[in-house]
Amino acid sequence: MAARQETVARVESIDVDAYKYGFSTDIESEKAPKGLNEDIVRFISAKKSEPQWLTDWRLEAYRRWLTMPEPNWARVHYPRIDFQDLYYYAAPKSTPGPKSLDEVDPELLRTYEKLGIPLREQEILAGVETRRVAVDAVFDSVSVATTFKEELAKAGVIFCPISEAVQTHPELVQKYLGSVVPATDNFYATLNSAVFSDGSFVYVPKGVRCPMELSTYFRINEQKTGQFERTLIIADEGSYVSYLEGCTAPRRDENQLHAAVVELVALDDAEIKYSTVQNWYPGDSEGRGGIYNFVTKRGDCRGRNSHISWTQVETGSAITWKYPSCILRGDGSQGEFYSIAVSNGYQQVDSGTKMLHLGKNTKSRIISKGISAGRAQNTYRGQVSAHRKADGARNFTQCDSLLIGHDCGAHTVPYIESKNPSAQFEHEATTSKISEDQLFYAMQRGLTAEEATALIVNGFVRDVLQQLPMEFAVEAQKLISISLEGSVG
Amino acid sequence: MIKLASEAEATLSSFYEEMRAKGAPRLRAAAWAAFSEFGLPSRRVESWHYTDLKTAMSRPAPLATSSRGAMPLPRAHDSLRLVTLDGVFRADLSDIARLPEGVAVQSLRDALAQGELHVMSALASADIGAQDPILALNAALMQDGVVVQIAPGAKIARAIELATFSSAEAAQSTYTRALVMLGEGAQATLIETLGALSAAPAQDNGALVLRLAASARVELVTHLSGGVDQSIRVASLLAHLDADARIHSFALIEGEGLHRRQIFVRLDGEKASAVFNGATLGRGRLHADTTLIVDHAKPSGQSRECFRNILDDQSVGVFQGKVIVRPGAQKTDGAMQSKALLLSEQATMNNKPELEIFADDVQCGHGATCGRLDKDQLFYLTARGLPRREAEALLIEGFANEAMEALEDEQLKAFLSDRVSVWLSRRIGR
Numbered sequence: 008m009a010a011r012q013e014t015v016a017r018v019e020s021i022d023v024d025a026y027k028y029g030f031s032t033d034i035e036s037e038k039a040p041k042g043l044n045e046d047i048v049r050f051i052s053a054k055k056s057e058p059q060w061l062t063d064w065r066l067e068a069y070r071r072w073l074t075m076p077e078p079n080w081a082r083v084h085y086p087r088i089d090f091q092d093l094y095y096y097a098a099p100k101s102t103p104g105p106k107s108l109d110e111v112d113p114e115l116l117r118t119y120e121k122l123g124i125p126l127r128e129q130e131i132l133a134g135v136e137t138r139r140v141a142v143d144a145v146f147d148s149v150s151v152a153t154t155f156k157e158e159l160a161k162a163g164v165i166f167c168p169i170s171e172a173v174q175t176h177p178e179l180v181q182k183y184l185g186s187v188v189p190a191t192d193n194f195y196a197t198l199n200s201a202v203f204s205d206g207s208f209v210y211v212p213k214g215v216r217c218p219m220e221l222s223t224y225f226r227i228n229e230q231k232t233g234q235f236e237r238t239l240i241i242a243d244e245g246s247y248v249s250y251l252e253g254c255t256a257p258r259r260d261e262n263q264l265h266a267a268v269v270e271l272v273a274l275d276d277a278e279i280k281y282s283t284v285q286n287w288y289p290g291d292s293e294g295r296g297g298i299y300n301f302v303t304k305r306g307d308c309r310g311r312n313s314h315i316s317w318t319q320v321e322t323g324s325a326i327t328w329k330y331p332s333c334i335l336r337g338d339g340s341q342g343e344f345y346s347i348a349v350s351n352g353y354q355q356v357d358s359g360t361k362m363l364h365l366g367k368n369t370k371s372r373i374i375s376k377g378i379s380a381g382r383a384q385n386t387y388r389g390q391v392s393a394h395r396k397a398d399g400a401r402n403f404t405q406c407d408s409l410l411i412g413h414d415c416g417a418h419t420v421p422y423i424e425s426k427n428p429s430a431q432f433e434h435e436a437t438t439s440k441i442s443e444d445q446l447f448y449a450m451q452r453g454l455t456a457e458e459a460t461a462l463i464v465n466g467f468v469r470d471v472l473q474q475l476p477m478e479f480a481v482e483a484q485k486l487i488s489i490s491l492e493g494s495v496g
Numbered sequence: 497m498i499k500l501a502s503e504a505e506a507t508l509s510s511f512y513e514e515m516r517a518k519g520a521p522r523l524r525a526a527a528w529a530a531f532s533e534f535g536l537p538s539r540r541v542e543s544w545h546y547t548d549l550k551t552a553m554s555r556p557a558p559l560a561t562s563s564r565g566a567m568p569l570p571r572a573h574d575s576l577r578l579v580t581l582d583g584v585f586r587a588d589l590s591d592i593a594r595l596p597e598g599v600a601v602q603s604l605r606d607a608l609a610q611g612e613l614h615v616m617s618a619l620a621s622a623d624i625g626a627q628d629p630i631l632a633l634n635a636a637l638m639q640d641g642v643v644v645q646i647a648p649g650a651k652i653a654r655a656i657e658l659a660t661f662s663s664a665e666a667a668q669s670t671y672t673r674a675l676v677m678l679g680e681g682a683q684a685t686l687i688e689t690l691g692a693l694s695a696a697p698a699q700d701n702g703a704l705v706l707r708l709a710a711s712a713r714v715e716l717v718t719h720l721s722g723g724v725d726q727s728i729r730v731a732s733l734l735a736h737l738d739a740d741a742r743i744h745s746f747a748l749i750e751g752e753g754l755h756r757r758q759i760f761v762r763l764d765g766e767k768a769s770a771v772f773n774g775a776t777l778g779r780g781r782l783h784a785d786t787t788l789i790v791d792h793a794k795p796s797g798q799s800r801e802c803f804r805n806i807l808d809d810q811s812v813g814v815f816q817g818k819v820i821v822r823p824g825a826q827k828t829d830g831a832m833q834s835k836a837l838l839l840s841e842q843a844t845m846n847n848k849p850e851l852e853i854f855a856d857d858v859q860c861g862h863g864a865t866c867g868r869l870d871k872d873q874l875f876y877l878t879a880r881g882l883p884r885r886e887a888e889a890l891l892i893e894g895f896a897n898e899a900m901e902a903l904e905d906e907q908l909k910a911f912l913s914d915r916v917s918v919w920l921s922r923r924i925g926r
Contacts, residue, residue, distance in 0.1 A: 395841070410853065421847075421848065424844070425838060425845045426843075428868040433863075434849070434862075436851060
C-alpha cells in the first residue's frame with residue numbers, strides 16, 4: 008500500500024487550508040459602482056477608451072445575457088449568484104498607463120514577487136535558467152505589466168493586454184474577437200463579452216516560431232469583484248506559440264466569480280500549446296469561500312494541419328466549470344486535451360473537453376485524470392463528435408479517476424457521437440488501466456506488484472505533466488505528483 | 497405543479513381521466529403527478545437527449561380499445577406464452593392451462609381491481625426509475641398486462657414468454673405493464689416479445705417490473721421488432737434484486753420506427769449480480785435507443801453490460817449506460833462496454849457511458865468504440881475468395897455474437913443468431 012499512502016499524503020498536503028497564495032494586497036483601487044447595468048458596461052468600455060463598435064458589441068452581449076437562463080446541467084451545487092452584488096471593474100490606482108516598471112506601484116510588484124512571478128526582465132536574465140518567459144500580469148481588471156515586449160516585437164509577435172491591442176491593432180481584434188466563442192455562446196461567455204476587463208492578446212505572424220514562452224498571471228485581489236478576463240491568441244500560418252496561464256486569489260470567506268473566455272485561432276499548419284495551472288483559492292476546509300471558476304475556453308483549428316493542445320492542472324477553485332475545446336475544422340487538424348484535476352475539501356469540479364471533428368482526417372486525443380478527496384465531487388464531462396464530412400476522424404479518450412475517502416465522488420459523463428463510418432472513436436474509463444504485460448515485465452525484474460503498479464502509474468501521470476512547458480511542469484509537480492494506483496472509473 | 501402545456505399533453509391528460517376510473521387510483525395519481533412535473537421529454541432532458549419524444553409524440557394516438565376475436569399469432573419459441581394484445585391481456589390466447597406448479601398468473605386488470613398489497617407495492621416504483629417521465633406515464637395509464645408470481649424455490653424449466661402485440665389497422669396507443677415476482681431461490685427463463693402485427697403506426701408504452709427475492713435467478717431475452725416509420729415503442733424494464741439474486745439478460749432490437757428500451761435495475765441486496773447485454777440491427781430509418789441505469793445500492797454487487805450496435809442505411813443507434821455506486825456499496829465490480837459498427841455513410845451512433853461513483857473501494861470501468869469494419873479483416877476474407885458482402889456479413893455476425901455468447905439457454909441463443917442471419921441475408925441480397 009506504499010504507493011497509495013504516498014498518494015494520500017500528497018493530496019492531503021495540498022489541503023485547502025494550506026493554500027499559500029491566500030494573502031491579499033492592501034492597495035488602493037478604483038472600482039466601478041457595484042452591480043451591473045448598461046451604464047456599467049459603458050463605464051468599462053469608456054475606461055478603456057474603446058471604439059464604438061466594441062462598446063456596441065458589449066451592449067448587445069449584455070442585452071442578450073439578460074434573456075439567458077443560468078446553466079444548471081453541470082454536476083455542481085452552489086447558492087444562486089447575485090449578479091448585482093458584484094463589482095465588475097476594479098483596477099489598482101496608479102499613474103495612468105505606466106511606461107515602465109518603475110512607475111508601477113511597489114506594492115503590486117511585491118505581490119508578484121511573493122507569488123514568484125518575475126516581472127523584471129533583468130532579474131530573469133540574471134537568473135540561472137536560460138529559458139525565458141514573457142509575462143503579462145493581470146491584477147483584478149487590468150493588466151499591470153507585460154515583459155519582453157520589445158524582444159517579441161522584433162520577431163513580429165504581438166503580446167500585450169487585450170485592452171491595448173484594441174487601440175494598437177483594432178483590425179486584428181475586430182476580425183477575431185468572438186469568432187471562436189460568439190458573444191451569444193453561453194450564459195457566462197455572454198456575461199464576459201459584456202463586461203470583460205483585461206486579458207492577453209497574442210498574434211504570431213506567418214511562419215514565426217515564438218522565441219519564448221508567453222505567460223499570463225491572473226490575480227484576483229479585491230473583495231466582491233468578479234474577474235472577467237478575455238484572452239485571444241491567433242497563430243497565423245505555419246507559426247508556433249506556447250502559452251501558459253496561472254491564477255491565484257486571496258483567501259476570503261465569500262465566493263468570488265471568475266468568468267473568463269479564451270479564444271484560440273490556429274490557421275494553416277499553425278500550432279498553439281495552451282497550458283494552465285489553475286490554483287484559485289479553493290475555499291476553506293468547511294467549504295467557505297473560494298472562487299467560482301466558470302470559464303469558456305475554445306480553440307478553432309481553422310487551417311489545414313493546424314494543431315491545438317490544451318493542458319491543464321486544476322487544483323484550485325471552489326467550483327470549476329470548464330471545458331477547453333477544439334473545433335477541428337481544417338483538414339488534418341489535431342486537438343489534444345491533457346488534464347489533471349485534483350479536488351479536496353468541498354471543491355466541486357465539472358470539467359472536460361469537446362472535440363468536434365468537422366474536417367477530414369482530423370485527430371484528437373483526450374487524457375484526463377481526476378482525483379477526488381475529502382468531500383469533493385469530481386466530474387469528467389466530454390464530448391467527441393464526428394460530422395458527416397469528417398472522413399477518417401480519429402479519437403482516443405482515456406479518463407481515470409481516483410477516490411480517496413468515503414465522502415467524495417468521481418463521475419464520468421462522455422458523449423460520443425459519430426455520423427461518419429470512417430471515423431474511429433475509442434473511449435476508455437477504467438480502474439488504473441495497467442496492462443498485465445507491463446506488470447509482468449516490471450515484476451520479472453524484482454519489483455513487487457505494488458511497486459510495479461506505482462512505477463507504471465507514476466510514469467503515466469508524468470507523461471501528462473510532461474505536456475506542460477518546463478517552467479510550469481515544475482510548479483505543477485510541486486502541486487501534485489500523485490500516483491493513481493487504486494483509481495476507479 | 498401541473499404545468500402541462502402542449503396539445504399532446506392535454507390528450508394524455510384525457511387518457512388519464514379515463515384510466516383513473518379503472519382501478520388503483522392512488523398509484524395512478526402519484527404516477528400522473530410525477531409525469532406532470534416533467535411532461536413529455538425533449539432533447540433538453542438529459543436522459544432523453546438523443547431521442548426527442550416530445551416531437552415524436554406530438555400527436556398521441558387514441559387509446560387502444562381491443563375487441564378482437566381469437567386470431568393466429570406468430571410463434572417463435574417453444575414457451576409458456578402469456579399474450580397481451582392491443583393493450584389487453586388475453587387468457588384465451590395464452591397457455592394458461594399448461595402452466596406448471598409454482599406459477600400463478602392473473603391479468604393486471606384483475607390484480608389492480610383486487611388491490612392486493614404486495615402486488616400494488618411491487619408495481620409502485622418509488623426509487624429507481626422514478627425520475628423517468630415515460631415510465632411514470634406508463635404507471636398512470638396502464639390498461640392491462642399480466643402478473644406472474646413464481647413460488648419460492650420453484651425452478652421453472654420451460655421459458656415463460658410475455659408476448660405483447662399491436663394489431664390494430666389504425667394508429668393506437670397502448671400502455672401495458674407486466675409484473676413478475678420471483679420468490680426466494682426461484683428460477684425462471686423469461687422471453688419478452690414485443691411486436692407489431694399490422695402496418696399501422698402504433699405508440700406502445702410497455703413496462704416489465706421484475707422483483708427478484710434473495711437468490712432468485714432469471715434469464716431474460718427481450719426481442720423488439722416490427723414497427724413502421726411513424727411508430728413509437730418505449731419498453732421499460734424495472735428490476736429489483738435482493739441479496740445473491742442474479743439476472744442475466746439479452747435484448748435484440750430490430751425493425752422500423754422509434755424504439756427505446758430503457759432499463760432501470762437496482763441491486764438492493766449484497767452480492768446481487770446483473771448482466772445486461774444487447775444488440776441492435778439497424779436498417780432503414782430505425783431509431784434504436786438503449787438507456788440503462790444500474791444502481792449499486794449494496795456492497796459486493798457485480799454488473800456487466802456488453803452492447804453491439806450495427807447500423808446500416810440512415811439508422812440511428814443510441815446507447816446511454818450509467819453505473820451508479822451508492823455510498824457504502826463497497827467492493828462493487830462494474831464493467832460496461834458498448835461498440836458500434838457504422839455500415840453506411842448516413843448512419844449515426846451516439847454513445848454515452850456514464851459512471852457515478854460515491855464509494856472508494858470499487859472497480860468500475862467502461863469502454864465505448866465506434867467505427868466501421870476493419871479493412872484488414874475484410875481484405876483477408878476477400879483475398880480468400882469470399883464476395884465482399886459475404887465477407888462483411890461474416891464479420892458482422894462475429895461482432896453481434898460477441899454480445900450473445902454469455903447466454904446460457906442454447907435454444908434462445910440459436911433463435912437470436914438466426915435473427916442476425918436473417919437480417920444479414922437481406923443485406924447480402926441487396
